[in-house]
Amino acid sequence: MRRFPATTSCAALALGLGLLVWGPPAAAAPAVLPQPLSIQEQTGAAIPAAAFQVEWSGHRDPALERAAQRFGAYVALRTGIDARLVKPTRLRIICAGPDPDALTLKAKEAYRLTVEAEGVTLTAEGPIGVLRGLATLRQAITSGPEGFVVPRMQVDDRPRFAWRGVMIDVARHFMTLETLKRQIDAMEQVKLNVLHLHLSDNEGFRVESRRYPKLQALASGGEYYTQAQVRELVVYAAERGVRIVPEFDVPGHSRALLAAYPELASRKGEADGAFAALNSALDPSLPETYAFLGGLFSEMAELFPDRYFHVGGDEVAGGDWASSPRVQDFMRRNGLTSKVELEAYFHRQVRDIAAARGKTMIGWEEIAHAPIADDVLVQAWRGSAAIARGTGQGNRVIVSAGYYLDLLETGESHYQIDPLDAAAYGMDAEEAARARAHPVLKSLLHEDVLKVPGLQLTAAQQALVLGGEAALWSELVTDEMLDGRLWPRAAVIAERLWSPAEVRDTDDLYRRLLRVQDGLRMAGLKDEANRDRMIARLSPGESEPVALLVSLVSPVRNFAHKASVQAIFHGRPGGRQDFNQLADIASPDSLVARRFGLDVRALIGGERAGAPALKAELRMWRDNHVRFLKVAEGRPMLQAAAPVSADIAALAELGLEAVGFIEAGRRPKAEWRARAAVMLEKQAAAERASSTFMQTVASPNQPPADLLIAIARPIGVLVAAAEGR
Ligand code: ACM
Numbered sequence: 001m002r003r004f005p006a007t008t009s010c011a012a013l014a015l016g017l018g019l020l021v022w023g024p025p026a027a028a029a030p031a032v033l034p035q036p037l038s039i040q041e042q043t044g045a046a047i048p049a050a051a052f053q054v055e056w057s058g059h060r061d062p063a064l065e066r067a068a069q070r071f072g073a074y075v076a077l078r079t080g081i082d083a084r085l086v087k088p089t090r091l092r093i094i095c096a097g098p099d100p101d102a103l104t105l106k107a108k109e110a111y112r113l114t115v116e117a118e119g120v121t122l123t124a125e126g127p128i129g130v131l132r133g134l135a136t137l138r139q140a141i142t143s144g145p146e147g148f149v150v151p152r153m154q155v156d157d158r159p160r161f162a163w164r165g166v167m168i169d170v171a172r173h174f175m176t177l178e179t180l181k182r183q184i185d186a187m188e189q190v191k192l193n194v195l196h197l198h199l200s201d202n203e204g205f206r207v208e209s210r211r212y213p214k215l216q217a218l219a220s221g222g223e224y225y226t227q228a229q230v231r232e233l234v235v236y237a238a239e240r241g242v243r244i245v246p247e248f249d250v251p252g253h254s255r256a257l258l259a260a261y262p263e264l265a266s267r268k269g270e271a272d273g274a275f276a277a278l279n280s281a282l283d284p285s286l287p288e289t290y291a292f293l294g295g296l297f298s299e300m301a302e303l304f305p306d307r308y309f310h311v312g313g314d315e316v317a318g319g320d321w322a323s324s325p326r327v328q329d330f331m332r333r334n335g336l337t338s339k340v341e342l343e344a345y346f347h348r349q350v351r352d353i354a355a356a357r358g359k360t361m362i363g364w365e366e367i368a369h370a371p372i373a374d375d376v377l378v379q380a381w382r383g384s385a386a387i388a389r390g391t392g393q394g395n396r397v398i399v400s401a402g403y404y405l406d407l408l409e410t411g412e413s414h415y416q417i418d419p420l421d422a423a424a425y426g427m428d429a430e431e432a433a434r435a436r437a438h439p440v441l442k443s444l445l446h447e448d449v450l451k452v453p454g455l456q457l458t459a460a461q462q463a464l465v466l467g468g469e470a471a472l473w474s475e476l477v478t479d480e481m482l483d484g485r486l487w488p489r490a491a492v493i494a495e496r497l498w499s500p501a502e503v504r505d506t507d508d509l510y511r512r513l514l515r516v517q518d519g520l521r522m523a524g525l526k527d528e529a530n531r532d533r534m535i536a537r538l539s540p541g542e543s544e545p546v547a548l549l550v551s552l553v554s555p556v557r558n559f560a561h562k563a564s565v566q567a568i569f570h571g572r573p574g575g576r577q578d579f580n581q582l583a584d585i586a587s588p589d590s591l592v593a594r595r596f597g598l599d600v601r602a603l604i605g606g607e608r609a610g611a612p613a614l615k616a617e618l619r620m621w622r623d624n625h626v627r628f629l630k631v632a633e634g635r636p637m638l639q640a641a642a643p644v645s646a647d648i649a650a651l652a653e654l655g656l657e658a659v660g661f662i663e664a665g666r667r668p669k670a671e672w673r674a675r676a677a678v679m680l681e682k683q684a685a686a687e688r689a690s691s692t693f694m695q696t697v698a699s700p701n702q703p704p705a706d707l708l709i710a711i712a713r714p715i716g717v718l719v720a721a722a723e724g725r
Contacts, residue, residue, distance in 0.1 A: 249312025
């Protein structure tokens, strides 16, 4: 296996032979993400990529032809060249045959891509492999002096895990069909293959039911998918090699359902208090509950053809069960002595209901707190120890622990987490102790939330890990924010799930990610377009300084920006939260800061020619402050970020001084070093205040406007280099 070197082999070869050959520099290495199993660079000039002429061998079907058309349309967007005006490059697609296992865990996703002088050859055992190969070829298009080209290479590729998903919560905020289709388009490009839709929760039930029409009439606020729309989405996803797995969350997280069918609730009427929703649940003692679920799941099982069917099972605090004489009596009569035993009883019924309809049940990790039927899939979400528990009990596991995108962590932090590492993610012992002391948090805790250093999976347990899912809960994600909250971080997790475990170089990841994200935008992703609108809304006609500030910051993490969390733990006003704050607009992983970080590393590595551009950028950031203040005048939403803008200016100035020291080869004086340390520590403290959920609970004071300065770290790297550290 060989990776593309950062410098071109042509130039290296010419220098090595001492030849005075001055050709144009070759085009940049392709930015393929996820990193394939093997890419071998071949010698010879890159071949033109302005247009392709597809030649089919072997299996061919209408869906594959449409995939080839989509590929052609993308090439036109990528190059801006009218295909009719250029000589096309030959693209041979050799598909061995149809794949009866397409859209299952056994789908044939492997492919080989060969780029030679005569053209491109894409070979795959089945249609899904062709889709994966086309995704790689798209990303391999690069530009150089010869125009748009694909470098000579051979790619041999297949996924590490069969289950590579994204979970989108469409219950808290409804997402339109158009928005979901955009996410599926992007998923195809980074080889993600499962869209898990969280379709019901306390806030809404989002699918039309003909059998139980009160669900959409009384529990959707008018925002739901018709059955025709669901069918359309399933087909759309299937054409892109993406399975749709529905989730209907029971017995908890079901207040919307219970608003429509209150006779199924374990407690009548609306309980109150901040945690009432967590205590609310279906009544597991009623035969009517199971009859209802049988009817609903029959209907939904037919609508969603995937073999897997998610039934939630998470976060039942149990308060309404404890206070219901009927439920308590049921427990006594059935010898159920705890909430966990009652839940296990419920899950067994639900598993049988799903199985009778040809479905394999999936549930969140709580369903494994008691043994459950072997065929059930467990989705680990709070800690990696849940992977060990689920697989230890013989169940297959999907990993979302460490992949929660709504926590607004960086892509880099998710990238570190390997699905087979049972010690990767969880609360440390001190945090767990604090959570246990909390009156309500304690009822939801379990030993599996604890990070267990050294915990390992046996080979047999590893074989039960199917893969993982990036999860995005949408309490703080509107339809307009979805693209920006999902991408580019979902692409980072896509690489973790597709590529070999040894692929771990973060700088290399971000170098590719910067280009892949632009590729997704060219294909229609709206993260940037929607962000621009949200900014323009705040400062029409003069949004430039606001946009610049937004590009350099990130929202605070781990629910620190969530009004309900601030209300519960810090006595702040709760109520409805709007999404017009800069913290709602800024990306959790600023790509400008990432690109700057790579430039800083290059400078420190000896590429001094980059210094003038770096300094120009730092001056621009510094000078943005006065412009931002002018726009912020009289606009409280922007005013709140004025101290952040001031800190950015000061950090940029510090960075400028650091570059000056590095260029001059001088060391800064103690006084400068002390000032730098204070400035950087202020930002580090701001980061710490929301670095975990329990930190958020312990930190009433978050930084102004709930914003972290994403360039603080790379400026810290410059400062350290200036100081010779
Ligand atoms: C969950 O995040 N409650 C599965």
